[in-house]
Amino acid sequence: MDTPEKNQIGTPISKFEDSPVFNYINSLSPIKPVKSIHVTQTFNPLNFASLPSVFTSPHVNSHKESRFLKRKTYLDGSKPEFSSGIGNKICTNEGIGMDGAQLFVNSAELQETFDPEVSLGEASVQASTEHSKFVIELPCTLKYDCGSPDCDPPPLCGTETGYVSDLVGKSALLVQNDQEASKKGSSEDEMHLSEMCQTGQKIEGMESGWESLISDVSDLLIFTSPTNSEAFKELIEKSMDPMTRFSTSLMSQLQQIDINDVQTMQIVDPTGSSEQHEINNPSAATGEASELQEIEQTKDNTADNLNKGMSSNTSEQMNSGVATFIPYASKAVSNLYRGMRRRCLDFEMVGARRKNLGDASDLSSSTLDEKIACYDKRLVPIKPSGDSSRCILPGIGLHLNALATNSKDHKNVKHESLSSGQQLYLPSSTASVNSPTNSQEPLRISLTSVSSSERDTELAENGISHVEDASQGSAYLVSDEFNQNSPKKKRRRLEHAGESESCKRCNCKKSKCLKLYCECFAAGVYCIEPCSCQECFNKPIHEDTVLATRKQIESRNPLAFAPKVIRSSESVTEIGDESSKTPASARHKRGCNCKKSNCLKKYCECYQGGVGCSIGCRCEGCKNAFGRKDEAAPMGIEADQEEETDACENSVMDKDLQKSDNQNSEEQNPTSTLPTTPLRLSRPALPLPFSSNCKPPRSSFLTVGSSSGLYTSQKFGKPNIIRSLPKIERHSQTVPEDEMPEILRGNTSPNTGIKSASPNRKRVSPPHSGFGSSPSHRSGRKLILQSIPSFPSLTPKH
């Protein structure tokens, strides 16, 4: 039991076949051990399908679903704060989904309909039986999970072990009946189970074993498609991250189980790259080799043996095969997610995804979209076709999607990585798919380094809490419906994570969240639990309504969903390059109309956005710390601003003002005129004020291209991080990413510190930039650019 598996791991599948046992089995059962992809796929679906039924709490499911959606769209994940856990799952799912996205969709059906007999190979047959068992037992496990989403490996293991024991028992029966053929299956199952348990424990206690398992599975899946080793690694990492995040959720467990099965199955499948084989083989080989041993043991000790022996063996196997991957994942995972993926973009996610995916991978994208639609909305009937869907939310979704897909640029990742490794993930993943070679390494590095550090911190801080957060986050995403079910978790998350950071919520009472009054709607994101809105229609369920409303609004004002803060047109035009670098130029699209706040409070959109007032503003007594209207001209640093305008008005001057003034005085700047101007310097400071407040920028960012930025940014911060970027682009300040998006600007301005405030990201600017085209500049920019287009796209359909 103990070691043989390990050794075997390395052995190729061929050995199996050669083994006498194998031959014997073949002779006995009509079914031939075919390792076909199909089988694996079927399993995956099964897993998913089974899960829902199993889960006592809908949240879990919802989370998963949401994550899927998000993930794809985001890819980067940036947002991971809340949903971290979920995100991981999604990743894994995605991994599977990528290969067999379709599988997911149909999984439920497949599972149920699945006839063992029908199954192609032994594995499939066994798997089916196993699944059924799982389904039965899962509920128990799920319950546990639900109760303590935290990773708690021990509990999970315990449950699993129980499960395993059951499986074993069943397997034994099967063996008797089917004899060897069944044996394999049982042994494999055991293996999987034990592996899961062990992996969970071994892998940094923090991370759940599930994750590792999942990661492995995902890896396998991934492998099938992408050949490049690097890409492979990235993929793995991605999957890993998500996994880690979730560690806790039952879903993960279930998935893992499924995954395990899948892995074995996949292993069989040759389609994958050589790497896959290696990995797979080990498991398979171990499974077989161990089978005999295990079978015997199982008879006697079943449960115990499985737990002990399997755990050790399996873990090793896992490690040996997958281990290399895991590290990445584990590191990255923790970091990634805090953030938030969130709902943001969910809307458009679908549409955007399609587009984006189209680039990267049509197949996956299409399937993903469907999935997403289902999950996102929770079943909201989004159209798979996507065209329509796309149109619907082009804005946000596109942005996000674009970002995700585009994120390819690894470079971007690095930028982001500074703040958070998470972002890297998404991009990397996408990147890996698209163009793994270049960026991958860099990404990895950044990820690992960053993620590890972050993770550590997080772990230290949050510890178990992460899990919860993740789960919650997922819940958020999904769930409106679910929210009610498990509001506690959500609340917790919010509190812990800091609501502000992760996401804002709206409090609409009369607008039904279908007007721009609603921050969520304005940002292009669906309302989620944290929202205390009433009669909210801004949910996936009402997607049609939301889209229709959006269209109407856009028809009225095409830029309604565009970021309010924009860079100067000049800069925008140049977007492509760094040339524009002038972050400072950012300005509020329409200008404010403040009369009493002196543009020193968030009532002022300019101020909220972290940008100075410009000529276009009709404000009275402007004292905008970021730049007075009067000053629009160039001010340098002087802080006079305050004085100038009217000191009079000042009653308003708040502490904030003072602070901001001090910090920002520089920025004040210019306003419209300046596109380039100096604001930058000051900007950095500007953001701070917001940050302090912190609310997370709502979605606004998200909506636009910036959204992508947001995500990333959020990731970083997780909770804290983001600061509140105001709706506008302020996130840019805090988060470089945002800036990135800004496009060019950014590239961010050279000033390191800058981030500046330039909110540009959102800039309306030139939509033109095609997603694909985006040049290499820094990832950030690219993203931005891509995102930008989205705006226009908002109304795409037409």
Next chain:
DNA sequence: GAGTTTGAAACT
């Protein structure tokens, strides 16, 4: 947490 202030969004 309730109430007030504020300015954008929506409406006329």
Next chain:
DNA sequence: CAGTTTCAAACTC
């Protein structure tokens, strides 16, 4: 386009 109303965030207590 201007004026008014509606709305929800921001803010204050």
